[in-house]
Amino acid sequence: MKIVILGCGRVGAALATMMDRAGHDVSVIDYSSDSFQRLSPDFSGETYVGNGVDEEVLIRAGIKEADAFAAVTNGDNRNIMASQIAREIFKVKKVVCRIYDPLREEIYQELGLETICPTKVGARLIFEAIERK
Amino acid sequence: MYIIIGGGGDVGYYLTKGLLNHGHEVLLLEKNATRFSALNEELGQAVVRGDACEARTMEEVGASRADVVIAVTGEDEDNLVICQVAKKRFKVGRTIARVNNPKHAEIFQKLGIDITVSPTKSILSLIEAELPTFRFIQLMTLKNAGLEIVELRVPAESPVAGKALREIHLPRSGNLVLIIRNKQNITPTADTQILPNDDVFALVNREGEEELRRVFGTIE
Numbered sequence: 001m002k003i004v005i006l007g008c009g010r011v012g013a014a015l016a017t018m019m020d021r022a023g024h025d026v027s028v029i030d031y032s033s034d035s036f037q038r039l040s041p042d043f044s045g046e047t048y049v050g051n052g053v054d055e056e057v058l059i060r061a062g063i064k065e066a067d068a069f070a071a072v073t074n075g076d077n078r079n080i081m082a083s084q085i086a087r088e089i090f091k092v093k094k095v096v097c098r099i100y101d102p103l104r105e106e107i108y109q110e111l112g113l114e115t116i117c118p119t120k121v122g123a124r125l126i127f128e129a130i131e132r133k
Numbered sequence: 134m135y136i137i138i139g140g141g142g143d144v145g146y147y148l149t150k151g152l153l154n155h156g157h158e159v160l161l162l163e164k165n166a167t168r169f170s171a172l173n174e175e176l177g178q179a180v181v182r183g184d185a186c187e188a189r190t191m192e193e194v195g196a197s198r199a200d201v202v203i204a205v206t207g208e209d210e211d212n213l214v215i216c217q218v219a220k221k222r223f224k225v226g227r228t229i230a231r232v233n234n235p236k237h238a239e240i241f242q243k244l245g246i247d248i249t250v251s252p253t254k255s256i257l258s259l260i261e262a263e264l265p266t267f268r269f270i271q272l273m274t275l276k277n278a279g280l281e282i283v284e285l286r287v288p289a290e291s292p293v294a295g296k297a298l299r300e301i302h303l304p305r306s307g308n309l310v311l312i313i314r315n316k317q318n319i320t321p322t323a324d325t326q327i328l329p330n331d332d333v334f335a336l337v338n339r340e341g342e343e344e345l346r347r348v349f350g351t352i353e
Contacts, residue, residue: 053210055236077186077210084213084244103188104214107222 001025004066004092006052006082007073011098011118013038015070020045027061030073052082055089068094076101083113137162137199139185139215140206141172144231144252148205149179160194185215188222196223205231213237216246242276269346272334279338282310285349289329292350299323304344308336 008030026045050057071079083097099105105117141163183190202219204212216228
């Protein structure tokens, strides 16, 4: 599978490394080249410096051939916009969008985006850990 | 009308003032505390501190009764989200977004924003209109019809200068609608002659504009 990942923070870098090790063709985009230091030294995918809501950057990273796209930058709105570009403009089949704000996540889930809200997931896991004692 | 504006930069500030002067009920949202205080001095209760991207904030300021929501922050992704949330969550009838990157205008329209305003593009075309180039200047886009109204001053070296319209092969997809010559309006007919320095106005689609450019011998 060809996968484009937007954002090379902790999650983006870990995801890119995992996907790469699983044998997928991975491209990672981040606006800062320093972020790519987070990738594992044996990472064999491609890295691109640029703004992820810029179509040209996405095209350079191979979005036209991508089977999947994941938006995991710090910015909810950036992830939302990039995911919609991937889905509506480039017709990428699998698009996953991280949204920290639970309310915003709810709205975009209703709009048909596949969303993951780490805030809700994290809170629930911690809640369950404490309840279990 | 009740109008909510997201983003209290210069554009948001002057827009709020202008719309208040026109007698509208206007509410400006600004998330930055320092900027909010400055705006608050000037605008009083018309400005509220809050993030227009947050559905909760929008609910508090009564977004569901807003007639128009305008997003004019400096970030395109924020403007997109403000308008989409207004539309989907609060059923706001009309959403207007500022696009800072002119390339985003088309994407915003595809994603359901009613109107996009691109200051970069507007400034560019205003400046182009003042420059003596042989280009068609885009005056207006009729989005739903996929048409543009363009203007050209006919250069002296144009191959069509001195010819009547019947002698010129105009593209079918491009209609000349008006010629202005020495401040006179001329409605073009087959007999109308094109002269150097005529201001020609045409209604074209994208292909039509290119053909028209070839016919008039204009350079990019």
